[in-house]
Amino acid sequence: MSALTDTFTLSNGVEIPQVGFGTWQIPDGSETYDSVRVALDAGYRHIDTAAAYGNEASVGRAVRDSGVPREEIFITTKLKAEIKDADGARRAFDGSEAALDLGVIDLYLIHAPWPWTDMGSDHRAGNIEVWKVFEELYGEGRVRSIGVSNFVVPDLESLVSATEIIPHADQIRWFIGHTQDDTTAWCREHGVLVEGYSPLATGRLLEDDRLVAIAEKYGVSVAQLSIRYLLEHGVLPLPKSVTPERIRANGELDFEIAPDDVAALDELSNTVD
Structure with a gap:
């Protein structure tokens, strides 16, 4: 087994490969298609996209063309953050399902608790309305698991207080120096898997001398150290790259960080953001 094929188990028993390949900011067409094909060839079995x-269409085509059996690949996509009504959520899911053309979607997320153009605004009622559609989709077997993204504790508490299913996952920005401790603790307490996007802080960690020194001890890159750090905390990392060499290297995580070095990295918490 390897880091790319080892799994976490969601609260509903669904297994999810513990490293995902992220496709944020990768343009549709050949860049997405080629990157996903490289990732699958390198052994990734979890691909993360969003409406x-x-x-989505290029992700789906790459998966279909890869030769890897569909049941071996975990596919995540997300409802656009601006959609906060039931009818809109149903139409959007149909659109994502058609664009991917991969059958049942493995994990479907609300992309954010508020529209990106109005971050922090109150859409609790809309999130509850949308989540009830997610529960329908889950009950119908059109998705294998459901979750949220960018939700913090008040968002999560509002949602679970008015609905039936606790989210199976919360995908949040999570990296050395920005570990969202309150949200992470809430998720652990309620059996919600934390997924970490931007595990390299969109590249800002790579030149940090403190990380360089620790990475050298293990003969790995700062990127590999930073991604592995999430796994040491039980958080699912979603590294992203369009460079084949980096895609492959980001999945080479079969080493462990010693507890004292994990503690040293923990001490950097909230100093990098």
């Missing part, structure tokens, strides 16, 4: 990324 807002505009690249």
